[in-house]
Amino acid sequence: MQFAERLNNVETSAIRELFKLLGKPGIISFAGGFPDSAMFDVAGIRAATEAALTEEAGGALQYGATEGYQPLREQLAALMSAKGVTGVAPTDLLVTTGSQQALDLLGKTMISPGDKVIVEGPTFLATIQCFRLYGAEVISAPIDDHGVDVEQLEKLIAEHKPKLVYLIPTFGNPSGATLSLERRRKVLELAVKYQTLVVEDDPYGDLYFDAAPPPSLLALSFEVPGSREWLAHCGSLSKVLSPGLRIGWLVAPAELRDRAVMCKQFSDAHTSTFAQATAAQYLRAGHMPATLAKVRAVYAERARAMGAALQRELGDAVSFVAPQGGLFLWVKLTGARGQLQDANVLAQRAIAQGVAFVPGAPFFAQNPDVSTFRLSFATADVAKIEDGIARLGQALRAQA
Amino acid sequence: MQFAERLNNVETSAIRELFKLLGKPGIISFAGGFPDSAMFDVAGIRAATEAALTEEAGGALQYGATEGYQPLREQLAALMSAKGVTGVAPTDLLVTTGSQQALDLLGKTMISPGDKVIVEGPTFLATIQCFRLYGAEVISAPIDDHGVDVEQLEKLIAEHKPKLVYLIPTFGNPSGATLSLERRRKVLELAVKYQTLVVEDDPYGDLYFDAAPPPSLLALSFEVPGSREWLAHCGSLSKVLSPGLRIGWLVAPAELRDRAVMCKQFSDAHTSTFAQATAAQYLRAGHMPATLAKVRAVYAERARAMGAALQRELGDAVSFVAPQGGLFLWVKLTGARGQLQDANVLAQRAIAQGVAFVPGAPFFAQNPDVSTFRLSFATADVAKIEDGIARLGQALRAQA
The missing domain is CATH 3.90.1150.10 (Aspartate Aminotransferase, domain 1)
Structure with a gap:
């Protein structure tokens, strides 16, 4: 074959x-x-799925909108708002089948064979492979204890003109490193200066031990003019609530988000409404904190x-x-x-x-x-x- | 952008x-x-998810194998066996996020830009779009009341040397047509003769009103020597149990299935174990008939x-x-x-x-x-x- x-x-x-x-x-x-x-939190999840099947069985078991189940989109927008990300409406985010699918949709939407992308060295293995499957040449930008070296990153962007720059700015996998506030601003400025999409993968940001980490690139993007238009943000419930639900989400500029929705329609139609309704009930019940x-x-x-x-x-x-x-x-x-x-x-x-x-x-x-x-x-x-x-x-x- | x-x-x-x-x-x-x-069957699904969260919460809420949750693979193999599909072991099938994802994985695994694929005219709209996103040129084979015209199909295969032939042989969408037994055998013979992958999409086969339809291509493939090696079969729980669970599956020759698993790893890691464990409990409880x-x-x-x-x-x-x-x-x-x-x-x-x-x-x-x-x-x-x-x-x- x-x-x-x-x-x-x-x-x-x-x-x-x-x-x-x-x-x-x-x-x-x-x-x-x-x-x-x-x-x-098995008890909390059990109560949430019970509530979903009692109150909204039709929605939880039927086909749903590719963009996501509306009650979950509302809860996720509220979750981000509580973390200081203002101005993200429920309709601004696309629910994905884990944040892995957000990466896949970004690859499908953005990368033509031969395009270059820049990632941290080291970075999440499945991101490298995901983008390579779409034909990307993956370039590695060096990191230190404070995340990606932004001077080197700028040189690499200028040299390679990548389709996108993929970063895990907070508690990176595998590095554990967290990008400093100063570098975060610089990354957003680079996105605008070079008109280059920056992808912020943020599955670990909530898992801080003492002081909260610097604001996400998404939260900061409101302070850096124009950067909103060059930033995609991937969120996930996998690391705190449950990976088995496969609930992630993508916040992206409208023209990118619309195309990601179109691609998702032909990837899996929509994320499990059963899992989405359960997650929405869980968040609404206030168990997350x-x-x-x-x-x-x-x-x-x-x-x-x-x-x-x-x-x-x-x-x-x-x-x-x-x-x-x-x-x-x-x-x-x-x-x-x-x-x-x-x-x-x-x-x-x-x-x-x-x-x-x-x-x-x-x-x-x-x-x-x-x-x-x-x-x-x-x-x-x-x-x-x-x-x-x-x-x-x-x-x-x-x-x- | x-x-x-x-x-x-x-x-x-x-x-x-x-x-x-x-x-x-x-x-x-x-x-x-x-x-x-x-x-x-809301009550049955509620009982199933309750059982899953009681008996196997760890498995149902954690990351799982990309190939699928083993208890569900076992139930799906048994479901097929009960329909006369012998010789499909649990490890022969890949659980997908709805059968739409099986189509997406077939596209990702098989289709390079410029490759040709043959579908029925008319066929499922999302299949056409899914394959075109991978760069396929989609050729339409005529159908009549008994499904695809196999003489025309053979001419088109010989002329276009397609990467795959996609059919909905039973109660087709949108045609409602069902391929005759004679034509089913012929399709399998064509697959072998032209060394061409045939994809059988079978979401509706269980929904017959009086007499059962002819055996699926998968069931028949045991009678047509060599055809097993050129056949992929997509199943789904969406039309009878619930679309919201997003549970489909793919049976394919080993070399194709292994590659589909690799692609799925970077598409969504795995299908919701929460939904898979629920579906497995539902099937095991014997509610399906x-x-x-x-x-x-x-x-x-x-x-x-x-x-x-x-x-x-x-x-x-x-x-x-x-x-x-x-x-x-x-x-x-x-x-x-x-x-x-x-x-x-x-x-x-x-x-x-x-x-x-x-x-x-x-x-x-x-x-x-x-x-x-x-x-x-x-x-x-x-x-x-x-x-x-x-x-x-x-x-x-x-x-x-």
Whole structure:
């Protein structure tokens, strides 16, 4: 069978290799990119779906508008408004089947084969692959502890004239880094200066531990004239409420949003109205603040425990910035005093010690840094984290 | 903003015009392509989601495998087995976000810009648009009362060497036509002879009124050597259980299915596990046969009422074949005795009389037949059907 040429743009063996690491029984896994199932507010979701099937069964079970179920659009607009994003009306947002679909619709709507896009190096693996499937050449912009290097970004935009720039400005995956306020303004100014679409992927912004992060690019776009017209924002309920609902959303300039709606019509017609009505009832019932507070406290404790264990068990072999939110801790093997500096080798040894994580190289669209790796602190409790990081220390010191 | 070139392949004004017809208050609508909300087994679905959240909340609310939620794959394989499709294991099928996503994944996986695909003339509008978005040139094969003309189809395959042939063999949308058993075998032989993928879209096959239709292409493929390797089958729970769950599935040869899974990973990661677990519980509880019996009886009565009313009210102005299942009645304006023969004109006059339907022309990828139109008998009760068809008769006889 002869398949579409676009499939030649995607190399999935790296992903398959990652997945192989995850399945072994008895292993302590820091490899996942998902929230802890134990955090799900099952009672609240049960009450919400019960309410949806009692009050609006016709709407919840029937075909719905491609743009999204109106009661959910209203709740999502209110959710954003409560976070300081003013001026986004319910009709300004498109409900998507997880924020992954928002990325897919942006690819379908924007990218012709051979177009360039700029992402952070490192960034979310599925974004790189998603855009490559539409024929994009993916360029990597360097980051540091404060997010993407905006001077380098400007040079790359000027040089490559990309179709879009994709960023995870807050608690990035896998980097954990958060873009500073000053750089956020600069990114919006670059969008206007170069008439280049900036995509803000923001699944983790609510998951802060102490102080709130700087305002989202979407919130700031009201202060940077013209930037609204060059900004798309992807939101998600997956990391706090439930990934299984598959509820994300896209806020974008009208001409882009209208085309994304058209593409979505032929992608999946609409997102499950059953899930949308359930999410709308959940948000309307006012459960979200308590759920968020609980999740933040638990993940904060785990992040601190993991950071402390890393310093204790691995010492100067690693460097990292203590995360202020999100799900991930991004680690660099320093190679100090001749210690191991290849995270792929460490990953193999770690499996032998009964602990799994994801090496950093596949997260780079270009110039992979093999000394990096990603740890998720979300799904293991503190005791497991301490045990797992101790095993990681043993793996580091193990003979090859 | 400069959008992707693929958007230039799709003309959506026809669709938008259709939608404008649907929204007027007080109108009797035969325009929809959806089942009657009053048929939904709300109590059964409520019990199913309650069971899912009690017994398997972790699975139902967490991220899941891209291929689908295993308990649902098992139930869907059993559902097909009960219909005589032997030899499809749970792992042979991919759960999709409605069968629309199965079409999207087939397009993404198979179609490079400039590739040709063959569809029935007329066929499902969203299929034409979906494939065109991937750059397909869509060729139309003629149909008659027994489905696609297989001699013409063979000529078109030989001439155009298409990437795939897309058919709705049973109770087609919009034609209502069902491919004969003899022609089904021939289609499978053509797939093997020309090494051409045949896509069987089968959302309506369960909705038969009296005798069961001929076996699906998938069921027959076991009897036609080699045809299994050139057949993809799209199933759906939307027309009998609920469209709002967005549960469809794709059965395809392994090399195609694996690539579709890879594409789905970057399209929406996976279909809502919340909806999948609910559907699995519903099927496992054994509610489907009773639901199906109820739906068949109601739609059969409505189809007969609509056919009788058409003969009574429009007489020799129209010709049609009484549907044996599905949701649609496909009508041709004969133009007999100088009567109106343009369904677009009739649609405008019908709106003035308070009744809506969809003109047939947009359903043709090539050579639109403007004398045709589609009536759905699914969503109006018998009294409304008789009232609506009487209005249609008045519209036919109205002065321009």
